[in-house]
Amino acid sequence: MTLEELENTIKTEVGVLLYFSGEKCNVCHALRPKFKEVFDANFSQLKQIYLDAHENPQISAHFQVFSVPTMIVFMDGREFAREGRSVSLHQLTEKLKRPYGMMTEQ
Template identity: 85%
Template sequence: MTLEELQNTIRSEVGVLLYFSGEKCNVCHALRPKFKEVFDKEFPLIKQIYLDAHENAEISAHYQVFSVPTMIVFLDGREFVREGRAVSLHQMTEQLKRPYTLMTE
């Protein structure tokens, strides 16, 4: 995926989760299935995109991702939530519930 393709996706979708991880990041690999499960259930219209930060250096630099894991949620084409390192899935879910509901009803 190129940066231009990603930006087009962000503009065209209700919401997008960018999940930046790394090949040697154990935390990234442990959190990914948990995020997928919650987003599949709670936010099915948010497109989930998983990127290796090192393999996608141009995209990582554009979104100023300097550590992994980093999760960025875009709603209506704009960055809404950004979490990194010490991520609280519960806190992120709570932040997204109301705006997601308003956007999708």
């Protein structure tokens, strides 16, 4: 995925979760299935995009991602939430529920 394609996706989708990880990041690999499960169950209209930060340095730099894992949630084309390293999946879920519900009328 190019930076241009990614920016277009962010502008056209209801919401987007960018999950930046790294091949050698054990925390990234442990968190990813948990995030996928929670986002599939609670935020099904958010498009989930997983990127290796080391394989996509231009995209990582553009979004100012300097450590992994980093999750960035975009809603209505704008950055809404950013979490990195020690992430509370519960807190992020609670933070997203209300605005997501308003945007998707759930």
